Amino acid sequence: MKFLLATVLALPSVLGDGIQFSRTIDTIADDSSLLLKIDSGCSSSDDHGSNDCSFAWGDEVSGSVDLSLGHDLGEGSTFSVNMKVDSIVPFAFSCPVCGANCTTTVPIVNQDVNFAMPPCPVSALDLSTPFDYALPADSPTKGVKVSAKGTLGVKDAAGDTVLSGDLTVTVQ
Numbered sequence: 001m002k003f004l005l006a007t008v009l010a011l012p013s014v015l016g017d018g019i020q021f022s023r024t025i026d027t028i029a030d031d032s033s034l035l036l037k038i039d040s041g042c043s044s045s046d047d048h049g050s051n052d053c054s055f056a057w058g059d060e061v062s063g064s065v066d067l068s069l070g071h072d073l074g075e076g077s078t079f080s081v082n083m084k085v086d087s088i089v090p091f092a093f094s095c096p097v098c099g100a101n102c103t104t105t106v107p108i109v110n111q112d113v114n115f116a117m118p119p120c121p122v123s124a125l126d127l128s129t130p131f132d133y134a135l136p137a138d139s140p141t142k143g144v145k146v147s148a149k150g151t152l153g154v155k156d157a158a159g160d161t162v163l164s165g166d167l168t169v170t171v172q
């Protein structure tokens with residue numbers, strides 16, 4: 001979850017440099033909920049909070065995340081990313097939610113990523129946490145526009161969908 005949020009926050013301009021994102025949440029397990037509130041920079045909202053957000057480099061992005069996970073996520077739970085970068089380059093991988101490393105390669109920059117996920121199980125939880133994150137001062141893509149669009153999902157060990165949705169991100 002943290003990785004997904006970090007991905008959403010670290011990545012999203014109509015005019016000029018910055019980061020933009022919009023998302024839909026298609027499915028969320030009956031026993032779970034997600035509400036992401038961002039204090040400014042977003043032009044719409046739905047049951048899951050702020051949407052259609054646009055930030056400039058150097059902006060401070062603050063808000064809160066309320067996450068309720070109704071049941072444990074045990075060994076065998078996965079999260080998957082299935083995106084296309086600039087409509088062409090696939091960025092698709094599936095990783096364990098817990099108990100092993102997540103490894104993938106980020107296209108375009110060809111960066112290998114290998115990081116440890118938390119131990120299993122990830123316990124059922126109710127989390128309400130504020131965040132305040134300063135975007136980097138300058139464009140990590142040196143002003144080159146890169147967009148990515150696709151789906152994200154989390155499944156539990158039984159293969160049932162905990163969360164699924166679509167994400168469109170533009171970085172310039």
Ligand SMILES: *[C@@H]1O[C@H](CO)[C@@H](O)[C@H](O)[C@H]1NC(C)=O
Pocket residue numbers: 101114115116
């Ligand atoms: C798992 O990731 C950690 C970094 O979080 C790394 O130190 C370790 O070598 C990785 N393990 C494997 C088996 O790749």
